[in-house]
Amino acid sequence: MEETSAKDIAKIYKKQRTFFASQETKSIDFRLQQLKKLKEAILQYENKVNEALWRDLHKSKEEAFLTETSLLIEELNYHIKNLKSWAKPKKVGTPLQIKPSRSKIYFEPLGIGLIIAPWNYPFQLTLNPLIGAISAGCCAVLKPSPDTPNVARVIEEMISEHFSSEYITVVQGGKEANQELFKFAFDVTFFTGSPGVGKIVMKAAAEHLSRVVLELGGKSPCIVNKDANLKIAGKRIAWGKIMNAGQTCIAPDYLLVHKEVKKDLLAEISKAFEEMLGGNIANSNYYGRIVTPAAMNRLKKYLNGDIYYGGKIDLEKKYIEPTILNNIDSEDEIMQEEIFGPILPVMEFGELTEAISYINGNEKPLALYYFGKDKTAKRVLRETSSGGACINDTLIHVANHKLPFGGVGNSGMGKYHGKESYLAFTHERGVVNSSTKLDIPLKYPPYKFFGLIKKIVG
Structure with a gap:
């Protein structure tokens, strides 16, 4: 694949600056037209996308629809339905001391957005932020992943066919292309990837004092308490781990299970793998x-412990x-970094406090999963922090565009999905409109009414 040259990147940036300055993208009708387009x-392009996902990740058309295409269509429908109300100036109250004035929040586009996408959900995670950029104007x-x-x-083919390059365009390449892009003062950079690269993106954006949205990752814990429904827990944990062959930023990274139910839970997870993928998983059309x-070589090094289930690999077929x-022990190598693969390390606990303490002793994760009764679930949510969470399920919070999605601390900053995507590319501009019919002298020197001002403000 031919990389976009530094010269072409400079031209793209200049053309987009000029087009944004034309004011055309600010029209609500224009934005709605582009969302529909x-x-x-x-x-x-759905069939072409499905074929490409199969070739790159062995992703079935069913999984492609559930995790890529359908999420985009639902997101687009939500923006098309709500954009006019989101973009309408919002009236807010005005303090007595600055009346007679009216106050509003105006929503204006930041300008030019740079979207750097990952490889694990390469279609959805490139275009989902774009929906927010279009909505915002x-x-x-x-920049898709190489x-x-x-x-x-x-x-690239789809975008170039439907949009002018001065409005939306695609840059191809690896680290070199990223470095060229970082030379330009984009108004907002939206990056999805690892915390390590996220730090590089943030440093580059700091040179231009531009906004960043960082959707990162981390080791998302899955807690199963002794009062959990083990059959349901086993099936939903297995599903969360095999989706995209575990290459999901919100996959359950490791399992913390109560020691009294560990044996039964592991049996349920193992059974669920085979119920969903068949006895010969290597031949399944539904496994990536x-x-x-x-990435294979990185994951291979983890397969040297107490293997309860699985462990077979084929380097040539990835x-x-x-x-x-x-x-597994907390000091083991597999517990030191995000796995990003179909390997589930298991640690046990005797009291819930142990599991909570372990989670809080590490970086804040992008997701947290808890299986058990609601009362203890509330405690886990209260005493931990994570970007998002599911109770008695995995992954599905990402599918609700009415929920904000994003990390906290090491797992990211900023949010998107639904209205949050619109706001990610928007500047909320506070405006006070003062009357000229009446000019109250309280604010002017020599402050003859200072005592009255103190009473009003106090």
Whole structure:
């Protein structure tokens, strides 16, 4: 795949600055037209996208629909329905001491957005932020991941067919392209990826004092207490771990299970793997592959412990069987970084306090999952912090566009989905409109009515 040259990146930036200055993107009718156009483009290209996802990640068309296409269509429908109300200036109250004046919040586009997407959900995570950029009235430069080249090509083809490059365009390449892009003062940079690269993005944006939205990751814990429904827990944990072969930023990274139910829970998870994928998982059409040989080699090093289930690999086919690692210790290598693969390390606890203390002793995760009764679930939510959470389920909070999605601390900053996507690319501008018919002298020197001012303000 040909990388976009530094010269072309400079031209793109200049053209988008000029187009944004034309004011055309600020029209609500224009934005709605572009949202509808993007929806039509996605539906038109669905088969090509499915084929590309299969080639890059061995992702089935069913999984592609559930985790990529359908999320985008639902998000687009939500924005199309609500954009006019979101963009309407919002009246707010005005303090007595500055009356007679009226106060409003105006919502204006930040300008040009740079969207740097990851490879694990390469279609959805490139275009989902774009929906927010279009809604807000911004121009956008999309930078797909080079690790999923087939999807990157389809995105470029789709965008170039339906949008002018001065408004929305695609830049291809790896680290070198990123470094070139970072030289320019984008008004907002939306990055999805690892915390390590997120720090690089944030440093680059700091040079221009521009906004960043960082959707990162981390080790998302899954707690199963002794009062959980083990059959349901096993099935939902297994599903959360095999989706995209575990290459999901909100996948349950590790399991904290009460020691009294560990044996039964692991049996349920193992059974669920085979119920969903069949006895010969390597031949399943519903199980993905690891993205690159480098990622395979990174994951392979973890397969040396107490393997309860799975452990089979095929380096040439980039296949790793869903694997449960039992009797893991917090000091083990697999517990030091996000796994991003279909390997589930298991630690046990005797009291819930132990599990909570372990979670709080590490970086704040992007997601947290708890299986058990509501009363203890409330305690877990109260005493921990995470970007998002599910009680008695995994992953599904990402599918509700009425919920904000984002990390906290090491797992990211800023939010998107639904209205939050619109706000991510929007500046909320506070405006006071003062009357000229009456000019109260309280604010002017020599402050003859200072005592009255103190009473009003106090």
